[in-house]
Amino acid sequence: MKKLLALVLVAGIMLSCFAGGSSESGKSDAVQAAIKAAEKMSWDELLQKAKEEIGDNELVIYGTTSRVEESSFTEATGIKIRTEQPDDTQIYEKMQAEVGNGIYGADVYVTTDSFNLVNLAFANNWAKNYVPADYKDQIADADENPLVALYYGRLFIYNNGGTEKNYIKNIWQVTEPEFKGIEMKSPLLEKCSMNFLITLTSPQWQEKLAAAYKSYYGKDWVNDGTYPSISYEWIHKFIQNCSFINKDSTIAKDIAKGAKGATGFFVFSKFRSVDYSQLTVAANEGVEGFAGMLYPIYSVVAGNAKYPYAACLYINYLLSENGFMKIFGKDMGAYSANTSISISENAKSAGDQEIAFWLENCVTEDSAYISTVYAQAYTKIAAWCAGK
Numbered sequence: 001m002k003k004l005l006a007l008v009l010v011a012g013i014m015l016s017c018f019a020g021g022s023s024e025s026g027k028s029d030a031v032q033a034a035i036k037a038a039e040k041m042s043w044d045e046l047l048q049k050a051k052e053e054i055g056d057n058e059l060v061i062y063g064t065t066s067r068v069e070e071s072s073f074t075e076a077t078g079i080k081i082r083t084e085q086p087d088d089t090q091i092y093e094k095m096q097a098e099v100g101n102g103i104y105g106a107d108v109y110v111t112t113d114s115f116n117l118v119n120l121a122f123a124n125n126w127a128k129n130y131v132p133a134d135y136k137d138q139i140a141d142a143d144e145n146p147l148v149a150l151y152y153g154r155l156f157i158y159n160n161g162g163t164e165k166n167y168i169k170n171i172w173q174v175t176e177p178e179f180k181g182i183e184m185k186s187p188l189l190e191k192c193s194m195n196f197l198i199t200l201t202s203p204q205w206q207e208k209l210a211a212a213y214k215s216y217y218g219k220d221w222v223n224d225g226t227y228p229s230i231s232y233e234w235i236h237k238f239i240q241n242c243s244f245i246n247k248d249s250t251i252a253k254d255i256a257k258g259a260k261g262a263t264g265f266f267v268f269s270k271f272r273s274v275d276y277s278q279l280t281v282a283a284n285e286g287v288e289g290f291a292g293m294l295y296p297i298y299s300v301v302a303g304n305a306k307y308p309y310a311a312c313l314y315i316n317y318l319l320s321e322n323g324f325m326k327i328f329g330k331d332m333g334a335y336s337a338n339t340s341i342s343i344s345e346n347a348k349s350a351g352d353q354e355i356a357f358w359l360e361n362c363v364t365e366d367s368a369y370i371s372t373v374y375a376q377a378y379t380k381i382a383a384w385c386a387g388k
Contacts, residue, residue: 027102027304028125034308035130035301043134043316047077050310058082059310062091063110065297072326073317079310088113088191095126099303107305108314110149111298113191114367115374117146127300132316138340139319148337149299149318150328153268153358154193154248155292156282161260168282170216171209171289174263175237183251184265186244188385192295192365198377199366201231209234212289232380239384249273265292268333271350283361284351294355294362296337 038046058080061068068083084106086094091111098105109127111117121127131144139148156174158167168174174182187194199205209230213221227233242265245251252270255262256279268281283291299318301311317323319338328334332347335355343352370377 028128031128031301031303031305031308035128035312038309038312039131039133041133043320046309046313046316050077050079050307050313054079054307054310056080057307059108059307059314060084060106061108061110061314062086062094062106063108064088064091064112065110067327068110070327073314073323076317076322076326077313079313081314087189088116089189092116092120095121095302099126100124102304104304104306106302107307107311109298109300109302111300112152112295113195114146114296114298114365115195115370116191117298117300118367119371121300121303122146125303127303128305130301130312130315132312132319134316135319135338138338140337140339143296143337146298146300147315148296149315150297150324150337151294151335151355151358152297153292153294153333153335153362154196154265155268155362156287157255157264157266157268157279158282159255159258159260159262160278160280162278164260164280166285167261167280168263168285168287168291171212171287171291172216172234175234175241177241179263180241182238182242182263182265183245183254184242185246185248185251186385187239188382189246193293194378194381195365195367195370196293196295196363197235197381198370198373199363200235201229201373201377202366202369204366205363206231208289215288235381236384239381239388242388244385244388252276255279268352269328269331271333272331276350281351283358284353287361290363291361292358292363294335294358294364296365 041049061081061083063083063085064087066085074080088111091109094105117127129145129147131139131147156168173179185193187197206229210221213230221230227236248266248270251264251266252274255264256274256276299315301308305311318327319336321341324336324338324341325344329336329344330346332350332352335343335358343354
């Protein structure tokens with residue numbers, strides 16, 4: 001069964017064959033009923049219900065970001081948490097092994113993989129969606145199902161050596177030999193990066209890449225049969241230029257200490273852990289094509305959560321101004337899905353800008369399009385990544 005899940009995660013096969021038995025379905029129905037009730041509750045009502053439910057026990061959170069370890073939720077509510085930080089592939093393996101077999105493991109999932117969240121987790125009742133009533137009017141319709149808690153930016157960032165400016169002016173530059181060695185996390189390990197590359201194959205981004213190509217090379221792109229589209233040419237050449245590093249924090253340190261022109265594609269939030277005085281975010285200087293990716297971080301309730309009201313309270317907290325600022329927003333590179341929340345002054349001082357700027361300058365994940373081409377696109381891109 002685990003082997004079958006691996007094939008699903010690699011090939012993007014949409015399954016419905018893991019539906020649970022009657023006892024699992026009963027638990028799932030109870031969780032859904034709790035979510036439905038929670039969606040109508042105010043913060044104070046939900047807090048009271050959650051504390052009655054969980055008592056002195058721990059709320060368990062699986063999250064792909066280390067920020068889920070922040071203790072401010074406990075400080076705000078008195079509810080203890082226990083966290084694990086599996087990567088996205090491991091989260092879905094755990095969902096299948098635990099929820100799929102009626103075993104309690106977690107109450108909340110924080111994940112970046114929209115494809116498997118919709119086509120595996122929701123399809124098989126491994127996870128449930130919850131939208132807090134308090135913030136429904138502040139969340140874009142497109143961010144409600146699955147619920148986006150926040151966005152992160154993964155950007156092209158270079159070492160300016162103290163003097164370099166406008167080092168990356170056009171996105172096709174990063175496919176040229178002089179950019180060999182760009183550091184990034186492998187899309188095989190980082191599902192949001194794979195989804196970013198797959199989104200680039202859409203007609204919309206083919207057009208944008210074609211315009212950037214003509215501006216940079218002074219001629220139209222011509223399909224000579226080597227690649228299915230201009231997007232695949234950019235993706236292949238970019239991957240060939242990349243050096244895959246396991247952690248964004250390592251990339252940030254490498255680029256900060258690197259030579260003039262050293263370039264990375266990593267999460268902006270990692271500025272918090274390095275001396276970024278000589279790091280330049282290319283987007284702030286303008287890049288033809290795009291300057292990075294803006295990817296969603298989803299937060300959902302486990303299909304067999306032991307403490308569904310407390311799980312809803314945690315998600316509610318993530319979308320509150322206090323929760324977002326304490327856990328994510330105090331630094332640069334994170335943007336709440338609650339549109340009433342601005343970035344912090346600390347983020348602004350590091351050169352960060354409001355989410356509208358990043359939406360204009362970055363590729364945003366198109367989950368609907370990804371679902372239509374996932375198996376074919378993933379197979380090709382994964383082979384390129386594995387061949388490095």
